[in-house]
Amino acid sequence: MTHPQLQAVNLSQFYGPTAALDHLDLIIHRGQSVAIMGPSGSGKTTLLHALAGIDVPQDGEVYFHGATGAEAVHVMSAEQRAELRLKHFGFVFQAGLMLTELTVVENVALPLMLSGVDRASAYQTASAWLNRLGLEGMGDRRLGQLSGGQAQRVAIARAQVCGPEVIFADEPTGALDSVTSAEVLQALLESTAERGATLVVVTHDEHVAARCARTIRLRDGRIVADSEAADSEAADLNVPRAGAARTTSERVAP
Numbered sequence: 001m002t003h004p005q006l007q008a009v010n011l012s013q014f015y016g017p018t019a020a021l022d023h024l025d026l027i028i029h030r031g032q033s034v035a036i037m038g039p040s041g042s043g044k045t046t047l048l049h050a051l052a053g054i055d056v057p058q059d060g061e062v063y064f065h066g067a068t069g070a071e072a073v074h075v076m077s078a079e080q081r082a083e084l085r086l087k088h089f090g091f092v093f094q095a096g097l098m099l100t101e102l103t104v105v106e107n108v109a110l111p112l113m114l115s116g117v118d119r120a121s122a123y124q125t126a127s128a129w130l131n132r133l134g135l136e137g138m139g140d141r142r143l144g145q146l147s148g149g150q151a152q153r154v155a156i157a158r159a160q161v162c163g164p165e166v167i168f169a170d171e172p173t174g175a176l177d178s179v180t181s182a183e184v185l186q187a188l189l190e191s192t193a194e195r196g197a198t199l200v201v202v203t204h205d206e207h208v209a210a211r212c213a214r215t216i217r218l219r220d221g222r223i224v225a226d227s228e229a230a231d232s233e234a235a236d237l238n239v240p241r242a243g244a245a246r247t248t249s250e251r252v253a254p
């Protein structure tokens with residue numbers, strides 16, 4: 001049985017005549033891996049930021065369905081949204097969002113300490129995540145001493161460390177070569193699936209989308225295609241997707 005995790009109702013965001021989001025409706029289910037694709041300017045990042053409570057769109061509603069029921073994100077204050085993000089969401093962005101003056105382990109431990117975990121426990125958990133992601137022995141390095149792929153693994157460790165229900169990723173492999181990109185993507189998919197968490201990933205890369213259980217395509221702020229992997233196994237994030245996609249609903253924008 002599927003449960004909703006994130007829900008957008010009639011979301012709109014206009015910049016003058018430009019529609020970043022145009023009356024968009026969407027439900028993302030718990031444990032689902034969802035790729036958001038579309039041409040440049042189609043609204044992908046605007047949608048991600050709305051679902052994650054980073055921005056509140058001009059119109060419409062956003063709900064996070066957590067363990068304690070539905071929370072209306074669109075009516076929250078900036079402080080409430082910051083708390084929601086810290087408690088329930090993890091972020092992997094291309095730019096990294098990490099602090100260059102801190103070491104690798106300090107960067108990963110930081111969200112735990114911000115959540116009230118004591119320093120020793122936070123460092124222990126952070127180190128375990130670094131090991132899990134193949135970064136053992138690198139905790140004391142600065143970010144500038146890592147390769148692009150290693151830096152993205154640190155970003156994944158930091159996103160996962162608090163055990164969030166949802167991981168949001170925006171072009172997580174955008175700056176990497178194809179081999180490193182595939183490895184980083186695998187690490188992201190596996191570490192999210194292991195915890196039964198939901199993954200929402202904005203990408204231009206069809207290889208990334210092909211590994212997700214569901215692909216949503218946007219154009220001019222609207223969903224123009226929404227397809228799920230053909231077999232049920234592919235809905236498991238651990239299993240590479242095989243075969244063609246089955247289009248479950250396809251609405252072409254007028």
Ligand SMILES: Nc1ncnc2c1ncn2[C@@H]1O[C@H](COP(=O)(O)OP(=O)(O)OP(=O)(O)O)[C@@H](O)[C@H]1O
Nearest residue numbers: 015018019020038039040041042043044045046047
């Ligand atoms: N702050 C802003 N002011 C004006 N227009 C904006 C602003 N933010 C976004 N837009 C416009 O909204 C539309 C959607 O932007 P968005 O960044 O969501 O697209 P995207 O699909 O993520 O693009 P890309 O793939 O290039 O990152 C674009 O036309 C963009 O120019």
